[in-house]
Amino acid sequence: MLLFAPYILLAFCGAAAFCGALNIVVVSMVEVLGKEEHGGMKAEKREVRGARWLAAVPEDEYVLKGNSACAGCTAMIALRYALKASRATGRKTLLLVGACCMVVCEGVYPNTAYNVPTLDTAFACTASMASGVEAALKSFGRRDVNVIAFAGDGGTVDIGIQALSGAVERGHNFLYVCYDNEAYCNTGMQRSGATPLCARTTTTPSGKREKKKDVPRIIAAHDIPYVATVCPSYPMDLYEKFKKALSIEGPKYIHVLTPCPVSWRFPTSKGIEMGKLAVRTGMWTLYEVEHGVFRLSAPSRRVVLNGDVLPVEKYLRAQGRFNGITDEEVERIQKIVYQELERLKEATARRRLW
Amino acid sequence: MVWSVSAKEAASESDAVRAGTRRVIEIRLHSRGGQGGVTAAKMLAVAAFLEGKYSTASSFYGAERRGAPTVSFTRISDHEIRKYSQIRRPDCVIVMDPTVIDAVDVTEGLKPGGKLLINTENNIDADKFEDYEVYTVNATKISLDFDLKVAGAPVLNVPIVGAVAKMGIVRLDAVRGAILKMFPNEKNVAAAEVAYKMAAML
Amino acid sequence: MQEEVVFVTGNEAVARAVKLAKPNVIAAYPITPQTEIVEVLARYVESGELRSEYIHVESEHSAMAACIGAASMGARVFTATAAHGFLYMCEMIFWASIARLPIVMANVNRALAPGWNIWAELKDAMAHRDAGWIQFYTASIQEAYDTTLMAFRVAEDRRVMLPTMVNLEGFVLSHVMQPLRLVDEAAYDEFLPPVRIPHALNFERPHTLGTLISPEHNFLVQYDNNKCMRAADDVIAETEREFEKITGRRYRAxxxxxxxxxxxxxxxxxxxxxxxxxxxxxxxxxxxxxxxxxxxxxxxxxxxxxxxxxxxxxxxxxxxxxxxxxxxxxxxxxxxxxxxxxxxxxxxxxxxxxxxxxxxxxxxxxxxxxxxxxxxxxxxxx
Missing domain, CATH: 3.40.50.920 (Rossmann fold)
Structure with missing residues (x-):
């Protein structure tokens, strides 16, 4: 349905180099942003911590070079680290990929860039196909497999939410990952339920009039054992949450904000920075809900609890998708963000998300 | 069962139809939703089946609600039954709930000389049914005497099927067998036997 | 050996056939007039008579998707539907056949709304005649049972590997009770070999199912599909003859x-x-x-x-x-x-x-x- 990305050619040139060099990219980002924001000693400590963490991440690659991701794709970082985290659990991985960019990234038959058994699914049914996979494994008596379903925001918050809700309600033992580039980016950026307020898409040329649907909260309301939000700009947080999720029995849900340089219209090299800005402005918050207990993650703690928050304008003005946004609109978004941060502050005090 | 029938074989079956030996006995049951009409139809079919016959049981399914008049069907034959249409000209009609008579024309399509069984505690106006061979039985009383209840309401299917045996459609021992297969309880069998004794032709 | 005969509805007959086939996974959503099939199967699974994973899906689209997921892992799967449910799973119906997964489905034929009508009509299935499924239409309760039993063997035959549906008309077959001659379990176990899906996912040699396919390859997939559908005609005839040997009941196309x-x-x-x-x-x-x-x-x-x-x-x-x-x-x-x-x-x-x-x-x-x-x-x- 939505498989053919207009960016596929672009993808072939840039992606492989980018993903191959990812470890270096991650370290240097920590370095750059760390120094800018905190200076001297602190940055050095972070660098050491980063290096130590990196050493513990399995070296095996399950996303191979030559994949067709666009240059600067942050979703690929999420997938790459998810598969490494799965490896770190000592179990095998069975990957399901919804109809989304990640299918395009596999490459074209007879090639595939994913070095784990992979089942591509139709748009609406990533979670229900995962249910079938999990049931089959159970029937075979196999308990040594992590079933990981990867789908975009369109396939999760819009067309696939029924299947997802059903699958987590039924309690299947699998991890569902929504990588959220806040639009149907695979088909040229049409509005999805996850598109933020005022973002220009090809189907909302004057800006989206509604706010983003909060799906992590909806899934958390299913009372499943683990829900988390992450962003590839914080790879340690991301990796550790994937690992933790995979150590828990039952349905798990991780929502990844993946800035998309092509659709959001920012320079290819700025994906990590954009994710950091999202978190630092409170446009995206990192947290986890483990067995119902809500906890902010370190990068968002100071934003939510200490009021150490950057103005949203910094984030909005850095992206072409918000071109032409008025000051009133910026103010409206800012107000909503403050309200949201207030809500999260209360959630932290109550240790409940909802 | 014969699945592919040659012209010759089928012709002989057709002769059998003409001679009346391959007759299908068609029975229609009138009841109200919740009284067990479908179960009665099934019990009759099972009884016939235990006699070595071929039978089918069905019901007209609609937007069902408790208490609404419903109809169920049983077909009995010596051969495989290939009719799936509704029964329009029954050989026998069974009225499990006498109040249905006021709501629907229970004898509609009943062949002249056909058999009619009515569950009633009162006398039936025989003139009204003079074209038919009418039987009555007080199945409700029998059911209450034997304390056959489901959700507080008397179960009518067991005594009704006992009374049908009196009409010569199925044998009493087959009815016994059917009841024991479906509701393995001697009390049910006893109720059917009493109904068999009590059922009387007008 | 004494042949066991029971007196059941068409729906229960299908459920009894499925029980003999022992699918690994059953994923189904209830819909009139199919409901009794999934109720009876759920009962078998809960009582332990049938050791299948039963997925209580939230829609028919998910039912077929779950079947596809399970079959892609090499599992034997079953689902049942009717009318609107069938149409709701339409996308996955085509998916199952292009993916060459031997899913067996019972479809209890029913008319389509608006103007809700729960009674028999074949349009739900016939509208899917181009979906690449083997389609059987049955005409008695015994036949619905026997055909379901044969469907697993036909679908899973290496020369076929295609999803197969068994149609029985709503109410006139699904809810009517007739005598049913049961097939002996041991004889059926011999009749139906264990399922082996050659392209199922595995961990020894990882591969991807369903990735992008270019115009140079796509038509070849469809050509193959058609070839196997044509081969299925002979496999069905062969299966019917084998079935006749164990039951004495003769079916032909x-x-x-x-x-x-x-x-x-x-x-x-x-x-x-x-x-x-x-x-x-x-x-x-x-x-x-x-x-x-x-x-x-x-x-x-x-x-x-x-x-x-x-x-x-x-x-x-x-x-x-x-x-x-x-x-x-x-x-x-x-x-x-x-x-x-x-x-x-x-x-x-x-x-x-x-x-x-x-x-x-x-x-x-x-x-x-x-x-x-x-x-x-x-x-x-x-």
């Missing part, structure tokens, strides 16, 4: 009733064909040379049909359709006409549209329709 000397040949599917047999008997008594040819499978369209039509002396064909393609004609009628053209047979063809939305079609009415010498298309009741 084309079931003939008094056809040999018939001048008029009635062609139909499902229970209307059986009702037509009753009408046929009566007309034979009146001296009419008439026979009934019942199609048990629509896809693959049986080769046997051409063989029989070429051989039989009939000069006039009457086709009964319980489904209609608006602006075109009775679906079976059009299929048959196309076959006749292929064979160079130009004879009188009459098309009867009857039984839509559960319309009751008694044999007396069929008799009249058969005797009506007018050709073309006739709608019963109009």
């Amino acid at each position: 084309v079931m003939k009733y008094r056809c040999e000397d018939a001048e008029t040949l009635v062609i139909a599917m499902g229970t209307l064909a059986r009702e037509a047999e009753v009408a046929c008997d009566s007309l034979r008594d009146k001296g009419e040379k008439i026979g009934v040819l019942r199609l048990r499978q629509l896809r693959p369209f049986p080769k046997a049909f051409a063989e029989e039509v070429k051989r039989l002396p009939a000069e006039r064909f009457i086709i009964i359709d319980r489904a209609y393609s608006s602006g075109y004609g009775g679906i079976l009628a059009e299929e048959v006409k196309a076959r006749l053209y292929d064979l160079g047979i130009i004879k009188e063809v009459k098309s009867i549209i009857a039984g839509l939305g559960g319309q009751d079609v008694p044999h007396e009415a069929l008799e009249k329709l058969f005797m009506d010498k007018q050709g073309g298309e006739t709608w019963y009741g109009v």
Whole structure:
């Protein structure tokens, strides 16, 4: 349905180099942003911590070079680290990929860039196909497999939410990952339920009039054992949450904000920075809900609890998708963000998300 | 069962139809939703089946609600039954709930000389049914005497099927067998036997 | 050995067949008039009589998706649906066949809303005749049971590897009770080998199922699919012969009733064909040379049909359709006409549209329709 990305050619040139060099990219980002924001000693400590963490991440690659991701794709970082985290659990991985960019990234038959058994699914049914996979494994008596379903925001918050809700309600033992580039980016950026307020898409040329649907909260309301939000700009947080999720029995849900340089219209090299800005402005918050207990993650703690928050304008003005946004609109978004941060502050005090 | 029938074989079956030996006995049951009409139809079919016959049981399914008049069907034959249409000209009609008579024309399509069984505690106006061979039985009383209840309401299917045996459609021992297969309880069998004794032709 | 006979509905018969096949996974959503199938199966699973993983999906789309997920792992799977449920899973129906997964599904044929109608009509299945599924249409409770048993073997045959559906008409078969001769479990275990899906996902040699496919390869996949669908015709015939050996019950793609000397040949599917047999008997008594040819499978369209039509002396064909393609004609009628053209047979063809939305079609009415010498298309009741 939505498989053919207009960016596929672009993808072939840039992606492989980018993903191959990812470890270096991650370290240097920590370095750059760390120094800018905190200076001297602190940055050095972070660098050491980063290096130590990196050493513990399995070296095996399950996303191979030559994949067709666009240059600067942050979703690929999420997938790459998810598969490494799965490896770190000592179990095998069975990957399901919804109809989304990640299918395009596999490459074209007879090639595939994913070095784990992979089942591509139709748009609406990533979670229900995962249910079938999990049931089959159970029937075979196999308990040594992590079933990981990867789908975009369109396939999760819009067309696939029924299947997802059903699958987590039924309690299947699998991890569902929504990588959220806040639009149907695979088909040229049409509005999805996850598109933020005022973002220009090809189907909302004057800006989206509604706010983003909060799906992590909806899934958390299913009372499943683990829900988390992450962003590839914080790879340690991301990796550790994937690992933790995979150590828990039952349905798990991780929502990844993946800035998309092509659709959001920012320079290819700025994906990590954009994710950091999202978190630092409170446009995206990192947290986890483990067995119902809500906890902010370190990068968002100071934003939510200490009021150490950057103005949203910094984030909005850095992206072409918000071109032409008025000051009133910026103010409206800012107000909503403050309200949201207030809500999260209360959630932290109550240790409940909802 | 014969699945592919040659012209010759089928012709002989057709002769059998003409001679009346391959007759299908068609029975229609009138009841109200919740009284067990479908179960009665099934019990009759099972009884016939235990006699070595071929039978089918069905019901007209609609937007069902408790208490609404419903109809169920049983077909009995010596051969495989290939009719799936509704029964329009029954050989026998069974009225499990006498109040249905006021709501629907229970004898509609009943062949002249056909058999009619009515569950009633009162006398039936025989003139009204003079074209038919009418039987009555007080199945409700029998059911209450034997304390056959489901959700507080008397179960009518067991005594009704006992009374049908009196009409010569199925044998009493087959009815016994059917009841024991479906509701393995001697009390049910006893109720059917009493109904068999009590059922009387007008 | 004593043959066990029970007295059950069509739905329960299908559930009993599935129990014998012991699928690894059952994923199903309830819908009238299919509900009893999934209820009985759920009971079997809860009581431990059947060791399947039962997925209580939240929709039919998910039911078929879960079946596809499980079959992609190499599991034997089953689902059941009807009418709107079938249409709701439409996307995944096509997916299952292109993915070459031997999923078995029972479809209890029912008409489509609006104007809610829960009664029999074949349009739900016939509208999917191009979906790449093997389609069986049954005409008795015994046949629904037996065909379900055979469906697993046909679908999982290495030469076929295609999803297979068994159709039984809503209420007239699903809810009617008839005697059912059961197949012995041990005999069936021997009849149905363990499932092995060659392209199932595995951890030893990881591969991807369903990635992008370019125009250079896509048509080859479809060509292959068609080749196997055609091969299925022979596999079905072989399976029916094997089944006959263990049960003594004889099924063929084309079931003939008094056809040999018939001048008029009635062609139909499902229970209307059986009702037509009753009408046929009566007309034979009146001296009419008439026979009934019942199609048990629509896809693959049986080769046997051409063989029989070429051989039989009939000069006039009457086709009964319980489904209609608006602006075109009775679906079976059009299929048959196309076959006749292929064979160079130009004879009188009459098309009867009857039984839509559960319309009751008694044999007396069929008799009249058969005797009506007018050709073309006739709608019963109009």
